[in-house]
Amino acid sequence: MGTRMNARVDHDLVIVGSGFSGIGMAIAAKNRRRDFVVLEKADEIGGTWRDNRYPGCECDVPSHLYSFSFELNPYWSKAYATADEIQDYLLYCVEKFDLRQHMRFGSVVERMTYDEGLAAWHLTVTTGNGETHQLVAGAVALGVGALHEPVIPEIPGIESFRGELLHTAAWDPGTTVVGKRVGVIGTGCSGVQVIPPLAEDAHSLTVFQRTPTWVLPKVDPAYPDWLIDQYEKRPWLMKAHRAKLRAAGEVRVGGFTKQPAALKAASKAALAHLRSSIKDPKLRAKLTPDYTMGCKRVTMSNTYYPALASDHVTVETSPIQDADVTSLATEDGTTHELDVLVFATGFDVTGSYRHLNITGLGGRTLDTDWAEDIQTYYGVTAPGYPNLFFLLGPNTVLGHTSVVLMIEAQIGLISRLLDERDERGATAVQVRPQVVPAHMQRLDERSASSVWQAGGCSSWYLDDEGRNRVLWPGGVGEYERKLARPELVDYEFTGSA
Numbered sequence: 165m166g167t168r169m170n171a172r173v174d175h176d177l178v179i180v181g182s183g184f185s186g187i188g189m190a191i192a193a194k195n196r197r198r199d200f201v202v203l204e205k206a207d208e209i210g211g212t213w214r215d216n217r218y219p220g221c222e223c224d225v226p227s228h229l230y231s232f233s234f235e236l237n238p239y240w241s242k243a244y245a246t247a248d249e250i251q252d253y254l255l256y257c258v259e260k261f262d263l264r265q266h267m268r269f270g271s272v273v274e275r276m277t278y279d280e281g282l283a284a285w286h287l288t289v290t291t292g293n294g295e296t297h298q299l300v301a302g303a304v305a306l307g308v309g310a311l312h313e314p315v316i317p318e319i320p321g322i323e324s325f326r327g328e329l330l331h332t333a334a335w336d337p338g339t340t341v342v343g344k345r346v347g348v349i350g351t352g353c354s355g356v357q358v359i360p361p362l363a364e365d366a367h368s369l370t371v372f373q374r375t376p377t378w379v380l381p382k383v384d385p386a387y388p389d390w391l392i393d394q395y396e397k398r399p400w401l402m403k404a405h406r407a408k409l410r411a412a413g414e415v416r417v418g419g420f421t422k423q424p425a426a427l428k429a430a431s432k433a434a435l436a437h438l439r440s441s442i443k444d445p446k447l448r449a450k451l452t453p454d455y456t457m458g459c460k461r462v463t464m465s466n467t468y469y470p471a472l473a474s475d476h477v478t479v480e481t482s483p484i485q486d487a488d489v490t491s492l493a494t495e496d497g498t499t500h501e502l503d504v505l506v507f508a509t510g511f512d513v514t515g516s517y518r519h520l521n522i523t524g525l526g527g528r529t530l531d532t533d534w535a536e537d538i539q540t541y542y543g544v545t546a547p548g549y550p551n552l553f554f555l556l557g558p559n560t561v562l563g564h565t566s567v568v569l570m571i572e573a574q575i576g577l578i579s580r581l582l583d584e585r586d587e588r589g590a591t592a593v594q595v596r597p598q599v600v601p602a603h604m605q606r607l608d609e610r611s612a613s614s615v616w617q618a619g620g621c622s623s624w625y626l627d628d629e630g631r632n633r634v635l636w637p638g639g640v641g642e643y644e645r646k647l648a649r650p651e652l653v654d655y656e657f658t659g660s661a
């Protein structure tokens with residue numbers, strides 16, 4: 165099981181979650197012969213790509229960039245992988261690196277409390293059979309996912325609705341909408357993907373749109389067998405392809421943070437896509453965004469607009485008023501009779517952390533600290549929470565390229581900090597509180613001119629005060645360099661093993 169550094173703990177490292185973050189962290193821990201377990205609340209590995217099983221679910225980041233750099237996959241079937249294909253890739257990684265023996269499925273972390281005397285975390289964990297037990301961890305890495313906790317908007321009367329209610333992120337694969345009257349609330353990335361297949365099967369479909377989305381055409385060719393064959397035989401070719409995709413992502417970030425002409429060109433392409441797909445001027449007006457492209461995540465689809473143009477599909481822009489047993493009413497006085505209502509209404513980004521009830525040094529809680537403002541250092545560590553690490557934490561999500569790159573950089577930093585702690589004979593590592601405000605100020609200054617804050621829209625990227633606490637406002641290369649060569653003076657190493 166690896167080497168345990170601190171004899172007073174059950175495990176040197178506890179990893180929470182088994183999506184890309186948790187699996188990547190587990191591989192790194194295994195390579196370093198650390199003693200670790202992975203706590204997963206579901207009964208199978210995977211996060212986003214296990215839970216998002218709605219029809220049409222795909223990743224809008226190119227497949228060859230959406231994989232670990234150390235485990236490239238020549239077999240992606242097309243430019244943008246489906247959810248199933250990505251989950252299969254993760255399953256493959258778990259088997260290849262023999263991680264199942266470290267997985268504890270059906271394990272829900274209810275509470276985490278830091279014990280300064282032990283320099284360790286006490287975790288209260290409930291298991292599938294309802295039993296609760298305690299674990300003591302020398303360090304905890306949280307890979308609980310930014311996009312995990314579904315948001316269901318409050319709609320007066322919704323509890324009386326007798327039809328089927330579904331959220332895109334908690335889809336029952338047995339669901340069929342054939343011949344049914346379906347409503348979809350939300351037109352973000354999930355809505356744009358789920359609407360076309362639902363429209364194909366449904367008797368009628370009503371799309372409740374609050375804000376129209378920017379939609380680019382999707383160039384998604386299938387990869388021919390000969391290419392897959394070449395990638396298998398000559399991995400350098402696949403690496404070259406990946407390098408190009410990565411460079412394109414780095415160019416895009418300039419568009420989001422400084423809004424140059426590139427974004428204008430993309431807006432033109434999206435509006436041309438809208439014009440050529442939607443002939444009815446009234447519908448086109450409804451679907452035309454009134455905010456700068458990139459302010460919300462840009463979507464890509466060749467089937468979304470044609471679905472909305474179908475005779476049996478209605479785009480309702482009047483706000484939802486309330487629900488009753490069989491219908492949703494909108495403020496314009498229309499009653500929409502429905503058999504199925506789908507929420508494509510997104511995620512509560514800090515919700516996953518709230519459920520963990522994290523108490524750090526001196527009894528401070530992450531909930532209270534983050535209710536005021538989310539303060540982290542490169543999204544990986546937070547002052548007052550020693551030996552605790554976030555994967556894909558605040559200000560490290562990307563709107564333009566692959567988050568797996570960020571996750572790998574974070575895994576490298578966490579591994580380095582833990583190694584350093586152990587080599588120094590210390591028991592705790594935490595970011596020095598005094599370096600964090602200046603770091604956050606730099607992020608704020610960079611975010612202020614970004615399209616996310618200045619683009620004239622609201623989105624899950626911004627907190628209640630309008631501050632970006634989700635996205636990294638820079639390039640991936642820059643982030644990787646910062647994490648690969650950390651300023652160790654920014655961290656405190658305390659205690660003695």
Ligand code: N01
Nearest residue numbers: 222223224317350351352353354355374375461508509510
């Ligand atoms: O969620 P969202 P999502 N009444 O929050 C609407 C990733 N992702 O699941 O814009 C009416 O973006 C809301 O309206 P408005 C990706 O990073 C990736 O679609 O707030 N409508 C909006 O239209 C993405 O950014 C892929 O006015 C209500 C929608 O619901 C992130 O997940 C695929 C409402 C929510 O959009 C989240 O995307 C899918 C209400 N009360 C998702 N409340 C990839 O391909 C909310 N809305 C990688």
